[in-house]
Amino acid sequence: MQSIKSKKVVMIIASNNFRDEELLKPKEVLERNGVAVTVASSSLKESTGMLGAKVKPDILFININVADYNAVIFVGGSGATEYWDNPTAHKIAKDACSAKKIVGAICIAPVTLAKAGLLKDKKATTYSSTVNDLKSAGAKYTGADVEKDGNIITASGPAVAQKFGETILKALGQ
Numbered sequence: 001m002q003s004i005k006s007k008k009v010v011m012i013i014a015s016n017n018f019r020d021e022e023l024l025k026p027k028e029v030l031e032r033n034g035v036a037v038t039v040a041s042s043s044l045k046e047s048t049g050m051l052g053a054k055v056k057p058d059i060l061f062i063n064i065n066v067a068d069y070n071a072v073i074f075v076g077g078s079g080a081t082e083y084w085d086n087p088t089a090h091k092i093a094k095d096a097c098s099a100k101k102i103v104g105a106i107c108i109a110p111v112t113l114a115k116a117g118l119l120k121d122k123k124a125t126t127y128s129s130t131v132n133d134l135k136s137a138g139a140k141y142t143g144a145d146v147e148k149d150g151n152i153i154t155a156s157g158p159a160v161a162q163k164f165g166e167t168i169l170k171a172l173g174q
Contacts, residue, residue: 005034007172009071012061012089014079015042020049021158022106023075026165033169040064042082050077062088070172072096076107076127076157083112090116097151102171106155106164113152114139123149127157 009030013023027037041047041057048054066072072092074083083089093116096103105113110126113119114137124139125147134141145160146153146167153171155164 003034004169004173007034007070008036008038008068009073009168009172010038010040010059010064010069011073011075012040012064012083012092013047013055013057013075014077014082015045015047017050017077017079018047018055018075019077019080019107019158019161020051020053021161022077022155022164023049023055024053025161026073026106026168029162029165029169030172035169035172038069050079061092064092066092066095066099066101069096069101071102071104071168073102073104073168074106074109074112076105076109078108080107080109080112083109084115086112093118100151102151102153102168104153104155104164104168106161107157110134110139110154113154118152119154122152123147124152124154125156126154 038058040061107127108130111133120138146155
């Protein structure tokens with residue numbers, strides 16, 4: 001089994017209006033435990049979070065090589081809608097899932113996974129405004145703070161960002 005310290009995670013944020021704590025809290029939990037975190041976005045320009053955090057992405061999300069990572073995480077925030085119908089985002093999520101990597105999404109980002117077909121018949125959670133998006137894609141919406149079904153981890157929003165990060169960390173250690 002790989003040590004947690006050799007694990008790598010890519011977190012995908014919107015080019016603007018990602019949700020600050022949904023990136024920063026899980027990233028801090030992972031990095032504090034020795035996990036290498038790469039931040040990807042649709043632009044390499046500095047992205048501003050909904051609460052004002054400034055983040056310069058490391059790579060373009062179209063350049064993500066799923067084989068390089070143990071987990072792919074989609075961060076929420078109002079800007080996350082840019083990935084909902086994005087074929088590249090869907091391919092990254094599907095490739096990660098079929099390679100048995102951890103696929104995570106928080107807040108409204110689980111809609112990207114739903115539209116990629118990954119949540120059909122899976123237990124999942126999301127932000128209250130996007131419950132019907134998940135249900136219409138065949139997900140079994142649970143309303144939990146954080147939901148893990150196989151290698152897919154979803155979370156309901158910023159209030160549970162810390163728990164989301166801890167759940168990802170635990171899954172990486174299995």
